[in-house]
Amino acid sequence: MRARRGFARRRVVYALLGVGVLAFAGFMISQALNTSLVYFILPSEYAQQPSQYQDRRVRLGGLVAPESVRFDDLDLQLTFDVTDGLATYPVRHVGSPPELFRENAGVVIEGRFSENEFVSDNLLIKHSEVYEAPKDGHIDIEALRESLQ
């Protein structure tokens, strides 16, 4: 009888410990994810509170504005505008454009704002979840290249 009561009490203690550990783990995960959850900010979010992000390292996500891409292949200077439709900012990036970089492509850039220009040191592509074959069966490399001129 006493043994059974002891077992029951121990089980309650274990259950409480288990819940405590799970809650702690959940708290840690949510803390760790917190930075990942706001993985990037949008140009319009920056526009609302520029002072909050000034001189701080941020990730900025948006689309490459059409007809804004300039690439100097001698000193690897890439400039373009990033936009979310509400706000647009010029971006300066040192390095060659990635393979999937083009006008209207989604990008996530890492770096910091200096005045109203974003200086990027890491250019990532965020492509959409649409996968389709090109209309005529092959890819027009020349058109791609041209869009990068």
Place this chain on the structure above:
Amino acid sequence: MSDASERLRRPAWLRVWGVALVPLFGTGAYLGLVWSPQDVNQGNLIRIMYAHVSVAWIGFLAVFLTALFGSLFLWRGKRRDDVVSVASAELALLFSSLTIIGGMTYSRPTLNTFWTWDAKLTLTALMVAMLVGYFIVRGLIDDPVRRGRVSAVVAIVVAASLPFNYLAAEWFRTLHPSRAIALDGSGVTMAPEMLLTLLFNTVVAGLVYGWFLVDRARLGHVEAQLEQERAELELQSAPTAGGVVRV
């Protein structure tokens, strides 16, 4: 142990299954590498997707089945459920590691980075870490019943992260692209040939997983029997050897 080799014999149906995997795998590779059209944006890089996504899905399935059989062990305490759970856990670790390796391979040329700490990738890394923890926990406990119970709880915790991982790109801002196949019926944003190739490769990956699951569970069952027999032998010999009897 005269019947040891008999116990370890792979049944005929399992051998047929294993042999059938070879042409199926070959067909999947052909569909992905040759038959599928290029993607309008990614070109030939889309072909990596068939391996990455199918392996990732089966990794999720493996984690789910690990937790399911772990729960069955907690529920009715049959050793057999624990054996299947471990078999699935090993494959879950293998498939989720392959998911990360394949994802990095796919991500470098398309997204321009091997790795980034967005919600989806972080959750997947966490899943691999927790699966490694699952085996550490198992290695620390000698009593089979306690070992089964504790590892089942770990498996359930890992499985609890699955929905977050699966829907991470929908719920959070991630670099990882969202799902192209919405299970709520809102549509598929993938060309039909690509969808067929992906589904075929997923079925093949599932059959590979299933084959290793059955084979590993078979071995695990023999292993469990031997462990049991050894424990009984020790129990018999302990008193006569004049040692301390522990009850």
